Amino acid sequence: MSLRRIFKKEKQEHRILRQIERTGDALQPEYHRATPECPHPERWSMFDSMTAEVEVLEFLRTLVTTIKPELIVETGTFSGVSTIWLAEGLKANGRGKVISCEFDPVVFAKAKERIGQSAVAGWIELRNESSLEMKVEGKIDLLFSDSDMPVREQEVRRFLPQVSPYGVILMHDASSHLKVVREAALKLEKEGLISVVLLPTPRGLVVAQKREGRK
Ligand SMILES: C[S@@+](CC[C@H](N)C(=O)[O-])C[C@H]1O[C@@H](n2cnc3c(N)ncnc32)[C@H](O)[C@@H]1O
Numbered sequence: 001m002s003l004r005r006i007f008k009k010e011k012q013e014h015r016i017l018r019q020i021e022r023t024g025d026a027l028q029p030e031y032h033r034a035t036p037e038c039p040h041p042e043r044w045s046m047f048d049s050m051t052a053e054v055e056v057l058e059f060l061r062t063l064v065t066t067i068k069p070e071l072i073v074e075t076g077t078f079s080g081v082s083t084i085w086l087a088e089g090l091k092a093n094g095r096g097k098v099i100s101c102e103f104d105p106v107v108f109a110k111a112k113e114r115i116g117q118s119a120v121a122g123w124i125e126l127r128n129e130s131s132l133e134m135k136v137e138g139k140i141d142l143l144f145s146d147s148d149m150p151v152r153e154q155e156v157r158r159f160l161p162q163v164s165p166y167g168v169i170l171m172h173d174a175s176s177h178l179k180v181v182r183e184a185a186l187k188l189e190k191e192g193l194i195s196v197v198l199l200p201t202p203r204g205l206v207v208a209q210k211r212e213g214r215k
Pocket of ligand 1: 075147
């Protein structure tokens with residue numbers, strides 16, 4: 001066992017990936033704490049505490065079949081589960097692509113492996129880079145911001161000029177308990193950059209739209 005693990009300094013992402021290797025994707029009740037907006041988180045399900053809630057994954061896939069995006073950008077691939085659900089929506093649509101970035105090379109390798117074994121690999125472009133450096137070409141129809149919570153505001157600001165005014169911006173982990181993403185979304189709204197709806201899920205999900213260019 002490595003010293004890092006013995007002294008419990010192992011990154012949470014790596015620990016959860018080891019757990020997934022041991023048990024596979026095991027469905028369990030959501031255990032994030034109750035909030036005023038979501039008092040019964042246990043009514044939701046999750047595979048692990050990094051991957052979005054199963055109901056949010058279902059929402060992502062349905063949103064893709066509903067708005068039929070040509071280009072989806074996801075920040076924070078982790079093990080690739082949300083990327084795969086987004087890509088399943090694209091496959092059902094028969095068009096589009098999802099570009100997803102993961103800056104941790106160990107995590108990236110695991111995501112690449114999972115995605116390579118999936119039936120939707122052809123719809124996904126994986127990048128081993130930071131959301132704050134990644135460059136994408138063209139207009140973004142769906143932005144799913146799910147990287148490190150403190151950088152979400154910066155990342156949305158960074159991609160905003162490329163987001164279509166008819167597109168959708170999602171910011172995960174926006175519950176009142178996790179705070180930072182919720183506050184970032186409300187700040188961006190106050191500045192007149194986006195309009196937000198705060199969905200009351202266990203970890204919170206912002207559904208937003210860019211204001212500029214909206215008719
Ligand atoms: C909450 S997890 C993503 C979960 C994934 N979207 C899902 O639902 O299946 C966040 C991931 O973002 C990665 N990450 C954190 N900051 C990042 C950044 N600035 N750019 C790219 N990846 C980042 C972390 O290494 C971690 O794997």
